[in-house]
Amino acid sequence: MLKTIPSRCLTFAYRASCRWKSTETAPTGVLPGDNSELRGDGAIRRSELYGSTVEQTYAGVLSFLRRNYTRNLKGVDVAVTGIPLDLATTYRPGTRFGPKGIREASVQFAELKSYPDGLEIFEDLAVVDYGDCWFDLGQPKSIPLAIENHAKKIIDRNVFLLSLGGDHYITYPLLKAHVARHGKPLSLVQFDAHCDTWPDKHPDSLNHGSMFYYAVKEGLIDPKTSIQIGIRTYNDDFMGVKILDANWVHRHTIEEVVAEIQNRVGNNPTYLTFDIDCLDPAFAPGTGTPVCGGLTTAQALGIVRQLRSINYVGMDIVEVSPPYDHANVTGLAAATLGYEFLVLLRNKKVIDKSFTFGAR
Ligand SMILES: [Mn+2]
Numbered sequence: 001m002l003k004t005i006p007s008r009c010l011t012f013a014y015r016a017s018c019r020w021k022s023t024e025t026a027p028t029g030v031l032p033g034d035n036s037e038l039r040g041d042g043a044i045r046r047s048e049l050y051g052s053t054v055e056q057t058y059a060g061v062l063s064f065l066r067r068n069y070t071r072n073l074k075g076v077d078v079a080v081t082g083i084p085l086d087l088a089t090t091y092r093p094g095t096r097f098g099p100k101g102i103r104e105a106s107v108q109f110a111e112l113k114s115y116p117d118g119l120e121i122f123e124d125l126a127v128v129d130y131g132d133c134w135f136d137l138g139q140p141k142s143i144p145l146a147i148e149n150h151a152k153k154i155i156d157r158n159v160f161l162l163s164l165g166g167d168h169y170i171t172y173p174l175l176k177a178h179v180a181r182h183g184k185p186l187s188l189v190q191f192d193a194h195c196d197t198w199p200d201k202h203p204d205s206l207n208h209g210s211m212f213y214y215a216v217k218e219g220l221i222d223p224k225t226s227i228q229i230g231i232r233t234y235n236d237d238f239m240g241v242k243i244l245d246a247n248w249v250h251r252h253t254i255e256e257v258v259a260e261i262q263n264r265v266g267n268n269p270t271y272l273t274f275d276i277d278c279l280d281p282a283f284a285p286g287t288g289t290p291v292c293g294g295l296t297t298a299q300a301l302g303i304v305r306q307l308r309s310i311n312y313v314g315m316d317i318v319e320v321s322p323p324y325d326h327a328n329v330t331g332l333a334a335a336t337l338g339y340e341f342l343v344l345l346r347n348k349k350v351i352d353k354s355f356t357f358g359a360r
């Protein structure tokens with residue numbers, strides 16, 4: 001019986017045919033026309049910053065979206081880095097495995113065009129996987145500065161940074177690094193079940209529920225132009241940050257949510273942080289502090305895809321905890337969001353001409 005060939009196989013065949021030179025002689029044991037010697041492990045073998053290579057989705061070196069694994073930032077628009085921290089969580093640990101889980105789930109997006117617009121975003125946007133931030137878990141007080149300095153090394157080359165957590169505490173040293181480059185205060189767009197502005201008496205606590213309390217107090221972010229989406233936990237004082245709680249989001253359209261976000265941040269330099277627990281535990285079970293009643297992945301993707309007008313200076317996706325995940329559901333949600341963030345940046349670069357990053 002004839003089987004229908006899935007479109008992604010056609011994509012694979014298309015890409016393979018583009019890379020096969022008819023003059024090459026196939027090695028013994030390899031089908032004629034098969035240049036398998038040249039395929040796979042693009043993360044470490046690809047010679048170009050742009051374009052995509054043929055990969056087996058289930059095999060090979062895992063970088064985010066199969067981009068070059070490199071610390072060479074020449075010509076790079078966006079660097080993706082992992083911040084594998086889970087010492088600041090108040091409940092379930094495991095986010096130290098977050099970057100690994102998100103990279104693993106990202107492989108499918110490396111071979112497909114974007115949905116719904118059918119873009120080959122890597123033809124236009126130079127993205128690399130910078131690898132992970134190193135810090136000494138035995139010296140917790142040294143970790144915030146290690147993260148901040150790691151980020152600065154990338155940002156100071158005028159490369160846009162997309163960080164993969166790690167628990168949400170990492171956003172605090174990341175904000176410091178971005179403020180050092182872009183000035184303060186920044187606007188914050190935060191997708192989350194939690195506001196993370198709960199007071200803490202100790203500024204150097206590794207606490208993933210208080211870093212925005214200090215970010216507001218220290219003027220790293222401007223609460224008057226910042227907004228939190230999907231909140232469904234209580235705080236006596238949200239410190240002036242606008243809250244679109246989960247109930248509000250469920251009662252309004254995606255377009256209304258987008259309009260509220262855009263009106264709040266305007267054209268201010270904005271840091272986007274997406275705590276995966278903004279999603280309902282049904283859509284993101286693998287996380288440290290899950291809360292029922294959250295957004296669906298469809299809602300979140302619908303909102304994110306329309307947030308193009310915002311003047312982004314940095315982004316992160318945090319709180320993915322693979323040990324509590326099932327079939328990498330949560331990793332897939334995070335990888336999808338990360339891919340969509342890159343689509344936004346690609347469109348800002350190519351269509352809006354408003355992407356001012358890129359190392360030379
Ligand atoms: Mn949270």
